[in-house]
Amino acid sequence: MMNAIIENVLIEKVTNQFHRSPRQMNQLHESDAEILKLPENANQVLAITTDSIVEEIALGVYDDPYLIGWMAVMVNMSDLAAVGARPLGILVSEVLPGSYPDTSLAALQRGIQDACAACQTYVLGGDTNFGTHLMLTGTALGTIDGSRTLSRVGCKPGDALYATGVLGGGNAFALSQITRPGNCILRFQPSARLNEGRTLTGIASTCMDTSDGVISTLDQLMRLSRVGFEIDEDWEKHLDPRSKELAGAFGIPSWLLLAGQHGEFELLFTIPQNSESMLHDAAEKIGWHPLRLGKAVEEQSIFLPLYGRTVNLDTQRIRNLAFQTDGDVGVYINSLLKIDDEIQKGAY
Amino acid sequence: MMNAIIENVLIEKVTNQFHRSPRQMNQLHESDAEILKLPENANQVLAITTDSIVEEIALGVYDDPYLIGWMAVMVNMSDLAAVGARPLGILVSEVLPGSYPDTSLAALQRGIQDACAACQTYVLGGDTNFGTHLMLTGTALGTIDGSRTLSRVGCKPGDALYATGVLGGGNAFALSQITRPGNCILRFQPSARLNEGRTLTGIASTCMDTSDGVISTLDQLMRLSRVGFEIDEDWEKHLDPRSKELAGAFGIPSWLLLAGQHGEFELLFTIPQNSESMLHDAAEKIGWHPLRLGKAVEEQSIFLPLYGRTVNLDTQRIRNLAFQTDGDVGVYINSLLKIDDEIQKGAY
Numbered sequence: 001m002m003n004a005i006i007e008n009v010l011i012e013k014v015t016n017q018f019h020r021s022p023r024q025m026n027q028l029h030e031s032d033a034e035i036l037k038l039p040e041n042a043n044q045v046l047a048i049t050t051d052s053i054v055e056e057i058a059l060g061v062y063d064d065p066y067l068i069g070w071m072a073v074m075v076n077m078s079d080l081a082a083v084g085a086r087p088l089g090i091l092v093s094e095v096l097p098g099s100y101p102d103t104s105l106a107a108l109q110r111g112i113q114d115a116c117a118a119c120q121t122y123v124l125g126g127d128t129n130f131g132t133h134l135m136l137t138g139t140a141l142g143t144i145d146g147s148r149t150l151s152r153v154g155c156k157p158g159d160a161l162y163a164t165g166v167l168g169g170g171n172a173f174a175l176s177q178i179t180r181p182g183n184c185i186l187r188f189q190p191s192a193r194l195n196e197g198r199t200l201t202g203i204a205s206t207c208m209d210t211s212d213g214v215i216s217t218l219d220q221l222m223r224l225s226r227v228g229f230e231i232d233e234d235w236e237k238h239l240d241p242r243s244k245e246l247a248g249a250f251g252i253p254s255w256l257l258l259a260g261q262h263g264e265f266e267l268l269f270t271i272p273q274n275s276e277s278m279l280h281d282a283a284e285k286i287g288w289h290p291l292r293l294g295k296a297v298e299e300q301s302i303f304l305p306l307y308g309r310t311v312n313l314d315t316q317r318i319r320n321l322a323f324q325t326d327g328d329v330g331v332y333i334n335s336l337l338k339i340d341d342e343i344q345k346g347a348y
Numbered sequence: 349m350m351n352a353i354i355e356n357v358l359i360e361k362v363t364n365q366f367h368r369s370p371r372q373m374n375q376l377h378e379s380d381a382e383i384l385k386l387p388e389n390a391n392q393v394l395a396i397t398t399d400s401i402v403e404e405i406a407l408g409v410y411d412d413p414y415l416i417g418w419m420a421v422m423v424n425m426s427d428l429a430a431v432g433a434r435p436l437g438i439l440v441s442e443v444l445p446g447s448y449p450d451t452s453l454a455a456l457q458r459g460i461q462d463a464c465a466a467c468q469t470y471v472l473g474g475d476t477n478f479g480t481h482l483m484l485t486g487t488a489l490g491t492i493d494g495s496r497t498l499s500r501v502g503c504k505p506g507d508a509l510y511a512t513g514v515l516g517g518g519n520a521f522a523l524s525q526i527t528r529p530g531n532c533i534l535r536f537q538p539s540a541r542l543n544e545g546r547t548l549t550g551i552a553s554t555c556m557d558t559s560d561g562v563i564s565t566l567d568q569l570m571r572l573s574r575v576g577f578e579i580d581e582d583w584e585k586h587l588d589p590r591s592k593e594l595a596g597a598f599g600i601p602s603w604l605l606l607a608g609q610h611g612e613f614e615l616l617f618t619i620p621q622n623s624e625s626m627l628h629d630a631a632e633k634i635g636w637h638p639l640r641l642g643k644a645v646e647e648q649s650i651f652l653p654l655y656g657r658t659v660n661l662d663t664q665r666i667r668n669l670a671f672q673t674d675g676d677v678g679v680y681i682n683s684l685l686k687i688d689d690e691i692q693k694g695a696y
Contacts, residue, residue: 036489041386050441054443124369131406139487
């Protein structure tokens with residue numbers, strides 16, 4: 001089932017020769033960050049994760065150096081959030097073009113510092129190289145008290161599905177940047193949901209960040225926990241209103257804000273049936289309002305109410321599109337619109 | 349004094365906006381890896397470091413996927429070695445060209461796995477992206493028992509200067525690869541000096557790996573500890589014999605094997621006067637023979653016996669060359685040869 005997804009196959013291909021550390025508590029695919037037992041320390045585990053900002057720069061989705069710096073930190077902090085970790089810091093390896101202007105470099109570094117400050121964490125170190133294209137790799141390190149980590153596996157049918165916040169902002173921003181570079185009317189500067197992730201530890205049955213968009217996230221949770229998800233009738237109220245408006249202005253159906261690959265860096269998580277009140281009590285303490293999206297079901301499919309009926313989405317096709325369109329965003333968007341067209345015509 | 353070196357100025361420029369973590373035990377420049385106190389654990393500290401393989405690939409020094417994978421691990425493990433850490437593992441972020449052949453990918457991953465096995469460690473995780481050029485970033489994590497870490501600071505005049513093993517192999521390999529791509533008769537596949545680094549903990553006054561070559565390493569140690577180094581008359585016996593031969597065949601004076609920027613990934617370290625016997629006892633236990641290169645002196649210069657006299661090397665000029673020749677290796681080598689010519693003529 002995992003192998004129906006091109007990205008999962010690629011991950012297997014890249015990792016199949018690697019031996020696994022006996023200290024590593026998570027299996028491949030199972031968690032947003034790697035979880036490690038420390039020698040001589042039973043009360044704390046380490047979480048570590050690495051993520052590069054490459055394609056977003058190449059495609060022009062990120063063109064502002066400040067945002068690039070901010071995101072190099074946040075994509076990694078978001079992975080720490082999804083496992084309930086408290087950040088210790090981040091290392092940043094930068095590849096700078098030989099002619100990179102000092103003002104851009106200063107903005108890039110300010111974005112990195114501001115994102116760290118927003119997460120109450122620090123740059124610990126890094127590496128600087130010169131190359132043809134700007135490229136940033138962050139590696140974030142954190143700790144988790146006790147051994148109760150959040151993972152992507154463990155959801156049961158009947159569990160409620162939630163998001164930490166409104167959805168669709170990542171894809172709306174990407175759409176605008178690709179169509180009208182540099183003129184996006186939306187502010188895209190997500191903050192990792194670290195407090196929310198720590199709050200979910202011991203309450204949520206699964207958790208994963210939406211870095212690849214909501215539908216990819218649901219699809220991955222489905223494959224790992226072998227459950228499906230039924231999205232509520234009123235899901236559109238959980239879309240970011242300005243993103244929905246922007247999609248409308250571009251003639252893009254609003255559900256595609258969940259389908260695109262440029263996520264909003266919220267967390268999706270599931271809550272066992274008898275724990276929903278525990279979630280709300282804990283959330284209230286940090287002034288947070290989780291958004292209920294639907295529930296987990298036996299049948300391993302994603303059911304989304306669309307055009308007056310319940311559509312069983314071909315999430316495999318939707319996820320794999322990003323790997324089949326050779327980085328051509330025009331072709332990618334048209335392929336998504338074709339799926340929408342098929343759904344509207346009832347051919348789906 | 350630190351600011352005379354272009355690389356140090358670049359590091360300051362990149363990091364000057366960053367706040368420093370209160371958990372971080374090392375200052376900027378002072379150690380090969382970042383050293384962190386863990387919450388609730390007084391008996392162990394973490395070491396973490398990140399390094400990318402970019403320029404070596406772009407220049408053609410590394411053209412074999414297996415070696416590229418091997419080095420992505422070893423450059424980071426070498427930094428852990430230099431602080432006396434025991435590796436917990438590594439994360440590898442890969443940027444692959446869209447058309448990267450499966451056989452090359454398999455060789456790359458085998459190089460990564462073999463290097464991990466050689467260091468008795470593991471790949472913990474990673475990230476895969478697609479881009480125009482192959483590029484690897486590793487981030488290695490380790491632990492240090494107690495708080496006795498090795499750093500680049502603390503050498504006193506009179507301390508003995510040592511290397512973990514023979515020198516010059518990194519620059520001989522780079523010279524050959526750039527001049528006759530793919531036809532190098534030398535085997536270059538360094539192993540991080542992890543056992544030696546741990547042995548040096550509590551004995552050495554400073555330690556640094558030679559990833560940027562011997563002279564750059566000596567120059568950095570000199571600036572950080574405010575001492576100079578006097579190299580012994582018989583230093584040439586510590587050069588790798590085949591590398592010396594190869595340099596000779598290329599008409600390159602053998603001391604330039606210490607001057608070039610592509611290091612051999614040995615450790616350079618200093619031993620207080622009354623601790624040399626402690627070093628030899630400890631080294632014997634792991635079957636290792638440290639090589640004595642010279643000693644630290646008051647005057648902040650690097651003194652190298654050359655052409656029948658003692659030359660006070662302009663290490664600032666030598667180090668900065670790599671940043672002033674715009675990645676043109678021909679110009680770089682000729683600039684080094686010009687320095688040798690000046691020394692031979694006694695103009696230096």
